[in-house]
Amino acid sequence: TKVKFDQLPPKVSEGLAEKGGIDGLKCVIPLAQIEKNIGMFKALSDKNRLVILLALGQGDLCPCVLADLTEQSSSRLSYHLSMLEKEGLISVRSDGKWRIFSLTDKAKEIIGHFF
Secondary structure (H helix, E strand, O other): OOOOHHHOOHHHHHHHHHHOHHHHHHHHOOHHHHHHHHHHHHHOOOHHHHHHHHHHOOOOEOHHHHHHHHOOOHHHHHHHHHHHHHOOOEEEEEEOOEEEEEEOHHHHHHHHHHO
């Protein structure tokens, strides 16, 4: 449907007119930036992944601690960890037979902004 400016509240109509209408508004929305960051927002949209990030904000942890903390099965925790790693929010290193997870600088910045 096409928006009819004369049927909009005056403040909305005036604001849209200043932006050049719907087409002007579309031009200022950074679609490429949205596409670039949508995976990160998806990763941040789950309570368990946020708990994992906040826990790692306290220090490096192994999966067994994260599993206990989140009460997730190892396969479900693995899914969450891989999603966070894919988006560059956590990193993993080996220490003998252990896998140790830590926050990346990107995640530290995000956590600092929101928490």
